Amino acid sequence: MASNQVIAATLVIFFTLLLQGNNNNVVEAQLTTNFYSTSCPNVLSTVQSAVRSAVKSEARMGASILRLFFHDCFVNGCDGSILLDDTSSFTGEQNAAPNRNSARGFNVIDNIKSAVEKACPGVVSCADILAIAARDSVVALGGPNWNVKVGRRDARTASQAAANSNIPPPTSSLSQLISSFSAVGLSTRDMVALSGAHTIGQAACRTFRPRIYNETNINAAFATTRQRTCPRATGSGDGNLAPLDVATPASFDNNYFKNLMTQKGLLHSDQELFNGGSTDSIVRGYSTNPRSFNSDFTAAMIKMGDISPLTGSSGEIRKVCGTTN
Ligand code: HEM
Numbered sequence: 001m002a003s004n005q006v007i008a009a010t011l012v013i014f015f016t017l018l019l020q021g022n023n024n025n026v027v028e029a030q031l032t033t034n035f036y037s038t039s040c041p042n043v044l045s046t047v048q049s050a051v052r053s054a055v056k057s058e059a060r061m062g063a064s065i066l067r068l069f070f071h072d073c074f075v076n077g078c079d080g081s082i083l084l085d086d087t088s089s090f091t092g093e094q095n096a097a098p099n100r101n102s103a104r105g106f107n108v109i110d111n112i113k114s115a116v117e118k119a120c121p122g123v124v125s126c127a128d129i130l131a132i133a134a135r136d137s138v139v140a141l142g143g144p145n146w147n148v149k150v151g152r153r154d155a156r157t158a159s160q161a162a163a164n165s166n167i168p169p170p171t172s173s174l175s176q177l178i179s180s181f182s183a184v185g186l187s188t189r190d191m192v193a194l195s196g197a198h199t200i201g202q203a204a205c206r207t208f209r210p211r212i213y214n215e216t217n218i219n220a221a222f223a224t225t226r227q228r229t230c231p232r233a234t235g236s237g238d239g240n241l242a243p244l245d246v247a248t249p250a251s252f253d254n255n256y257f258k259n260l261m262t263q264k265g266l267l268h269s270d271q272e273l274f275n276g277g278s279t280d281s282i283v284r285g286y287s288t289n290p291r292s293f294n295s296d297f298t299a300a301m302i303k304m305g306d307i308s309p310l311t312g313s314s315g316e317i318r319k320v321c322g323t324t325n
């Protein structure tokens with residue numbers, strides 16, 4: 001009798017833990033690192049060499065591809081939806097506010113896809129090509145390496161409305177940043193680590209103008225320098241670019257966090273991570289310990305890549321990334 005009760009209690013605990021294990025928004029998907037190892041054994045080397053040559057001709061392209069992956073995953077999961085081009089009868093995500101005049105790198109992904117299609121037609125999804133290319137971009141700029149989980153399929157739809165509401169704008173407060181990441185199952189620590197992606201790439205004047213003219217938690221000399229190529233008046237120089245990491249914009253390193261500690265974050269949202277709030281200690285930690293940043297960043301990239309993938313017979317394997325089959 002007593003031992004039956006022990007067994008019953010053990011089963012209750014077991015199933016409770018099992019249910020809790022699935023109780024978050026990052027779906028435990030069937031993605032694996034070896035999904036294409038027999039169906040398309042050269043996919044990794046094909047993507048890697050294309051990314052290397054794209055980054056060699058323009059370092060910023062690595063940043064642009066990394067950002068595309070983030071903007072894909074935050075909008076109904078990592079399903080290649082951002083890659084779908086608008087047509088007269090289809091409105092996708094590319095003209096949503098966070099992407100319009102800003103998201104770039106589509107040609108690189110399209111060209112990789114056609115090279116992969118030649119070797120293994122109809123096998124590798126655009127969503128997976130983007131995930132692999134994002135990793136290769138980080139590595140090509142000197143950042144950490146990790147094994148990319150694959151097996152995603154491509155969406156047949158996209159959502160401009162979801163892109164507008166799910167991708168956080170640079171005007172976000174710390175609590176808004178925390179909640180937009182939490183909405184897709186990512187922790188505050190994941191959010192800070194992933195923001196370290198701003199160690200590479202560029203931002204347009206329109207995204208940081210209010211910060212360099214109106215904010216007080218900014219290094220004065222840094223603000224003056226940025227004002228030189230970003231005029232105060234809306235409509236002039238809106239697209240002028242400045243590096244997100246003032247120190248080493250083409251190297252994937254932890255200087256982004258060091259910049260935040262000297263009030264040289266370019267975006268309002270960047271400086272929110274070190275502005276007297278709960279994430280100050282995380283920023284301080286990453287600024288002194290690049291290995292802890294690298295390991296948290298890679299873990300968070302894998303977690304972001306697990307957001308709601310299409311698997312099994314959901315979605316499709318697109319023939320070209322810009323349009324559904
Ligand atoms: C935490 C919230 C985030 C906000 C508010 C944000 C906002 C922005 C903005 C406004 C830009 C400049 C866009 C432009 O002017 O064209 C930018 C660029 C960029 N973002 Fe973020 N971002 C965030 C998180 C992330 C994450 C999680 C990643 C990737 C893991 C990422 C990767 C990048 C990269 C690499 C660039 C440079 C792109 C290029 O040079 O083409 N960002 N971001």
Ligand SMILES: *[C@@H]1O[C@H](CO)[C@@H](O)[C@H](O)[C@H]1NC(C)=O
Nearest residue numbers: 209210211213214232233234
């Ligand atoms: C600075 O703030 C003032 C007052 O809110 C506003 O009118 C002005 O447009 C802002 N300037 C910039 C460059 O954001």
